[in-house]
Amino acid sequence: MTLFDGPVSFLQVSAYVGFGGVTIAICAAFVRVVVGPSMPDRVLALDLIGLLSVSLIGLYAIASGESLFLDAAIALALISFLGTVAFSRFIEWRGEEPDA
Amino acid sequence: MNSLILRSATQLLLTILLLFSFFLMLRGHDLPGGGFIGGLVAAAAVALYAIAFGYRAAQAMLRISPRALVGWGLLAAVASGFLALLQGQAFLTGQWWIVELGGGAELKLSSPLLFDIGVYLVVVGTILTMLFALEER
Numbered sequence: 001m002t003l004f005d006g007p008v009s010f011l012q013v014s015a016y017v018g019f020g021g022v023t024i025a026i027c028a029a030f031v032r033v034v035v036g037p038s039m040p041d042r043v044l045a046l047d048l049i050g051l052l053s054v055s056l057i058g059l060y061a062i063a064s065g066e067s068l069f070l071d072a073a074i075a076l077a078l079i080s081f082l083g084t085v086a087f088s089r090f091i092e093w094r095g096e097e098p099d100a
Numbered sequence: 101m102n103s104l105i106l107r108s109a110t111q112l113l114l115t116i117l118l119l120f121s122f123f124l125m126l127r128g129h130d131l132p133g134g135g136f137i138g139g140l141v142a143a144a145a146v147a148l149y150a151i152a153f154g155y156r157a158a159q160a161m162l163r164i165s166p167r168a169l170v171g172w173g174l175l176a177a178v179a180s181g182f183l184a185l186l187q188g189q190a191f192l193t194g195q196w197w198i199v200e201l202g203g204g205a206e207l208k209l210s211s212p213l214l215f216d217i218g219v220y221l222v223v224v225g226t227i228l229t230m231l232f233a234l235e236e237r
């Protein structure tokens with residue numbers, strides 16, 4: 001698949017610029033997951049990766065013109081929220097430990 | 101977990117998640133979706149409720165044991181296969197009933213739909229059985 005088929009529209013360029021930005025953001029959030037001094041930092045970074053994945057799917061839906069991908073984005077947005085809640089519950093249950 | 105924000109949000113999200121799970125299940129016949137993913141979303145909805153209000157409240161909301169859900173789901177899935185046998189066709193052949201609703205609209209009921217509902221119930225029941233077993237420890 002070539003990057004642009006036919007005349008290049010502004011929307012396509014915006015979508016591809018967005019892909020680059022979101023990918024960089026996911027890499028930065030991943031660094032925070034690995035480095036993150038404390039557990040809450042890692043949980044927040046994972047939540048951020050979930051949100052960025054939702055935006056990546058949304059961008060892909062725009063770039064490919066398939067509205068079906070938006071349903072995947074809805075599902076991921078609803079479920080990644082649950083993951084964050086479960087992690088925060090785990091932190092609460094484990095008690096106040098600075099690092100582990 | 102005693103959080104007012106989570107409780108208020110859960111009451112809204114539970115409805116959205118369950119509605120979305122039904123939507124996924126019903127759409128699954130020829131578009132992405134289906135009983136399995138719909139069941140997972142519904143199980144996630146109940147899991148969220150269990151985290152916010154405690155697993156006993158979630159069990160009380162379900163009104164039926166998750167294991168019973170597995171049984172009913174398997175019964176529905178197997179029964180959908182026998183419907184074809186009654187028509188003299190091979191086991192699990194799709195059967196369609198088209199109900200005229202008037203005004204040109206028609207409701208297409210099918211044995212694959214019954215099978216999908218069975219899968220949905222089995223998935224919800226299995227995930228919730230595991231979840232409640234973990235919570236009881």
